[in-house]
Amino acid sequence: MPEPTTLVVTGATLVPAPGVGAPVSGLELRINRDGITQLGGDPLTAWQIPWAACRDVRTSFHDGIAVIALSFGALRYRWEAPDEGVTGGGQAVVTTLRDLIGAKPMVRTLRGARRRR
Numbered sequence: 001m002p003e004p005t006t007l008v009v010t011g012a013t014l015v016p017a018p019g020v021g022a023p024v025s026g027l028e029l030r031i032n033r034d035g036i037t038q039l040g041g042d043p044l045t046a047w048q049i050p051w052a053a054c055r056d057v058r059t060s061f062h063d064g065i066a067v068i069a070l071s072f073g074a075l076r077y078r079w080e081a082p083d084e085g086v087t088g089g090g091q092a093v094v095t096t097l098r099d100l101i102g103a104k105p106m107v108r109t110l111r112g113a114r115r116r117r
Contacts, residue, residue: 005032005033006030006031006032007030007031007032007086007087007092007093007096008028008029008030008031008086008087009028009029009030009031009066009081009085009086009093010028010085010086011025011026011027011081011082011084011085012025012027012028012029012038012079012080012081012082012085013025013026013027013079013080013081014027014038014041014077014078014079015078015079015080016078017076024040024041024042026040026041027039027040027041027079028040029068029079029081031093031096031097031100032100033051033100034048034050034051035048035049035050035051035052035053036048036049036051036068036070038079049070049072049077051100051101053072053073054070054071054072054101055070055071055072055073056069056070056071056104057069057070057097057101057102057103057104058070058103058104058105058106059093059094059097059098059103059104059105059106060094060105060106061090061091061093061094064082064083064089064090065080065081065082065083065090066080066081066083066086066089066090066091066093066094067079067080067081067106068081068093068097068103069106081093
């Protein structure tokens with residue numbers, strides 16, 4: 001059972017960079033003061049990225065989907081989490097990440113691409 005300060009997200013999808021592979025859905029994310037842990041997938045895996053190792057963490061929430069994007073070394077990860085997968089909805093993911101680690105917002109340009117602020 002996760003500690004009380006862990007936000008658990010179910011039904012998340014890992015969206016890889018173009019050309020890296022197919023999206024992996026049905027994942028569980030656990031977000032707490034130590035880092036982000038991903039559980040699930042095929043084959044079944046579990047791994048954690050500590051916040052101290054992240055260069056950049058960004059979040060957004062739009063149309064019932066919270067997006068978490070982070071840079072870890074030369075790698076970039078992006079997850080999409082549906083409202084129904086977390087207590088408090090996708091906005092709870094955004095708020096938790098901003099409170100825990102000062103995650104910055106992602107913004108959309110007029111063409112819909114994401115850019116850093």
